[in-house]
Amino acid sequence: MGSVHSFTTLFEEILMKHLRIAPLAAVCLSVLGLSACSSMGMHPMMYSQAELPAAVQVPAGHKVAMETVGVGQITYECKAKKDMAAEHEWVFIGPDAKLQTRSGAVIGKYWGPPATWENNDGSKVTATQVAVAPAGAGNIPLQLVKANPANGMGAMQGVSYIQRVATKGGVAPAMACGAANMGSKQVVQYQADYIFWKAS
Template sequence: MKNLTLAACAAAAALLSACAGGPMAMSQPFDQGMLPAAVQVPTGHKVAMETVGAGDITYECRAKAGMAGQHEWVFVGPDARLMDRSGKMVGKYYGPPATWENLDGSKVTATQVAVAPAAAGSIPLQLVKANPAMGSGAMTGTSYIQRVATRGGVAPASACGAANLGAKEVVKYQADYIFYKPV
């Protein structure tokens, strides 16, 4: 039993060190049935593009609204590279406002529809409804974007208080972004 536990720990350490070197490959083609209902794309839409976003999320220490003397880390915005399944960069994700931009120059912003919990230590799964695309290209006609398979990205664990009000911290994250278009 002890050898099995040591082997499992060694395998986990090897996996974690491999992950630290760069973005993990995407899982198999995404299955809507594996998602909470709140973040499933409505019928009548099909997958147009699947990407892995890997990068940073910036948080800022701010006073809590309506709660005198209390502070919290507030999401400021993302800065990530979007890669296809082979690991080739195809675009970027940044904000505010949240913007997905393809290398062909087309880009889209979106409005959040729903979120659902993800694994501990990871930002939530998300469904957004796309606004009309700017420019002509891969983002043209995008109707919905899902953020799934999230890893990391949660607010910093460090203290946020009057002493460091306005301080910014950057955390690493990764997520799959699935783009949909009407059928």
């Protein structure tokens, strides 16, 4: 009887240990070559600027502080070209977009003029353009700007650079701009990722 009891006890211990381990194994599945527990949805893939044109890369000594997706519109106005009053062009007036997290939560807005990134906590920042790079036909260019000192305490404090990447749409209207419609405004839809950097 003693041996039977020992066997039963051993079996129960093995079974309970298995029941404790199985759920963890089902989540991690690291033995199958999948992501380890610590790298699953809780830790999304880190942003990398390695594939961007050098002109719009943030210099060394800075780190990503916040990633947002801007979704909204840009207003253009038909104006006479500078130093060429007889010719006209669509001129960028300003943006009006929501700043969202990767999961879609609205955490701020991007508006202008002047172009201003504002967080829901009230902090906001303007910036000076450093460089642009082509982003494909029909898309506004990639852009790198150097942030001015932020106003208000919050997420925008300490922001040093902002990148505009992954742009979709936003270019000037296709309709004609001339003397007949000078002063008229057109709104176009666009989307872009805005990556906020701070000194590391």
